[in-house]
Amino acid sequence: MTPAVFPYKPGLELELHRHTPPDPFGSHNMIPYGRCTERLWNVYCNAPDYWDENRIQFALEYPPIETKPPVAKGGRLTMTAKFVVHRVIEQSQRSSGGPTLLEGKFYRDRRFVRNAMAKVYDGVFYSVEGGYGYGYDAGHPDPMIQADLDYSIESAAYEDIQTAGHCGSFTPQYYGSWTFSLETNEDGVTGTRQVRMILLEKVEGAQTMAEVIRKASTKQEVSWYSGSDGWVLDRERLPPVKDRLKVLKNLLEAWDRIWWDAKVSHYHLSPEDVLIRQDNTVAIINFEQATVYSWVERWGEPGDMQAYPDHPRYAKDAPSLQPNPLCLHWPFVRCSWPCRSPLVSAACWSHLPPIRKSRWWQWIPEDWVDNPELAAIWLLETFKSADPNIYGPLPDSFLNSSEQKGRDLIKLLENLGRKKSTSI
Template sequence: MYPNVDDGTETPSVQIPYDPKTTLHIHEHLPPEPFTGVYGPSPRAPLDWSRWANLESWQIDRTQFALANPPLETAPPGPLSHTLTITGSKTLRDRGRGGAHVVTCFLDGDTSTEYVAKIYDGADYPLGSRERGCHDCMLLADRDYSIEAWAYRTMQPLIGGTVVPTYHGSWTFACHTGQHDQPQRWVRMVLMELINDECMLDIITRAETDAGKNVDYKQLPSEDFRIRVLQSIIESNLTIWWLGRVTHDDLSPRNIMLKPDGSVVIVDFAQSSIYDFTARHDQHPRMLDPTQLPPSPIEQWWPVPCGFADEDGRWGGWVPQRWCEDKVLAAEWLVETYRDDARFGKPSEWWLNREYHAGDGERVLRLLESLGRRPAGAAGEAKGSVLEQ
């Protein structure tokens, strides 16, 4: 049973029964189509806050709230079912936020194969009020479930088990409430391959000093290896977009599993954009011309790959310091790495001759001219700089 929550925090510490050895009886489930953001309006009825008007979010009984605002219904649960046994937790709580639970598990008593289950229990999502941002925890859980389930369903036939985990379907299970009138409520989840490699964030965190303000580079892998990982991230992210027709939109070390050879598996697609469900569903470049090559990483991530040298420091020193101090070095690496790579197309003439390159200095202009930019003084050139932004 979920107890009443009265701890004075914005994100309640709900007692969730997802501890090791917990058994869940899961049934196959069709997720609702993605909603909010690029997908369009929510199919959920607007929340009636009047029922909770006299309560702060931390005073609301989360079981009662979940029962009053159940997950979206689609088709009835399918005939396929399993007994799932939880073996451990991999949940990372970012700055105290609530959200989905990530647990390891096995199915039907077979301990030889472990999986990862991501559980979207709205009772452990952020809850606010109309005045405090309308954080409807059940809506947030449904949104994450709908987007992530369909992202994996879309990618599975194309790239599942390569740069993203193998997807083993979407599921629902009954959670006991301990209440006589409504003894159970339903919770959604997805099941995926367990990636037994290390999260990039864990490697960075071990090297942090002074409460994360500085990095002990001796605790990080070599610079050559780190650059190889960045290259793998670039190419994996491009593969997800080009072949999987999905953009991740939340690329961060916490969502990257790192293999010993420097290759990566990217996880957590709850913020992703799935072309098949957006207004531009028929505008993906591969659909317009199946014969064309993926775009050049030079054009896609110029001048610093993937914004790895961003100011918020989330990459924790993984990026070579020299790239951060001189972004032209990163641009030179991009050109050297991908200039003659036959897997990708060439930088477009439109991009090479964009006016904002003109203010980036002679080193950059020479790089771009080596790729086909019109020489200085040619028509169409103007001032501006991205390296100074």
């Protein structure tokens, strides 16, 4: 498709109206693409020059999904507002297109309310290259639907996290879902199109873990077959180990509480998705690929195989307390479903070439990379006294697993209830 001029420049004023997102669809057992297949078919049938079509023209012909307008409860819901763009943080969070992140000022009734972040789901700036895949890398035959998919999932995730009481702590504050009109006059194409967005807290003084790592790295020229992306990390330029471990502890706790209390799994967490505050607490962001379990479609009998297993809180014998972080992040377990722990990723894939390693290995202490037992010892020391009002007891299957080999590690586990060993 013919590229469009990027409109989100400093000084742009967006008149916002409250908007009800579509139900989340198209990912991880949530409502499938099925309801959109007729539209996707029409895209191909009615646009013979699809790959040459102007992106703006396509957006006007295939607008975002319409929903019923939100209802103000007791007159307390702000229905209109204004957002003034200050700067563009991220034009696309992925090389193949995606949401746009803006920093700006939020106004209500012509009065300044707060600095905020706007995440804009504008399908005009999503990838269509590759055509037939539904992922970011493959592009999408209808980028407007892909933008709606991201919008529907991320807004649903924040709604559930907010209901669980974790917005403002484990994530930025969530200020709702909105829509705005964008006037277009480009290459002879004129019209007004609707664009969806969500509004989030601007976490003052915070930076992503990826930014911290990049500032401690140097770009070098490398050959394409070297197994490196060209960025060489200097660990001496990272924050002190004790600060990095405090961040890691806070991250694991935040991830666990969001998964258990809000029933939301981030699914593809990376250092780009972790905001580090000045006090080393964290806020997790970018939930557009999350699994929102309150919307997961369920079928069959308990125990039936599904592409994405259900949340344990929906089981007939659901536990009253969430699993201990030791069970969820134990670094000897290659598949840590349902949480896909960064600690597990760092430990399990450290043997791969740099470009294929999990990004988390750059944050953990260097001696952990080749010795996951050190990560396990840290986990035990950190979470052995986890709040019993929040976390369940360690199961025998965990304590007596044969995966634990080292003398120091087994001794620590014996202190927690592992059967005494006579072989060490």
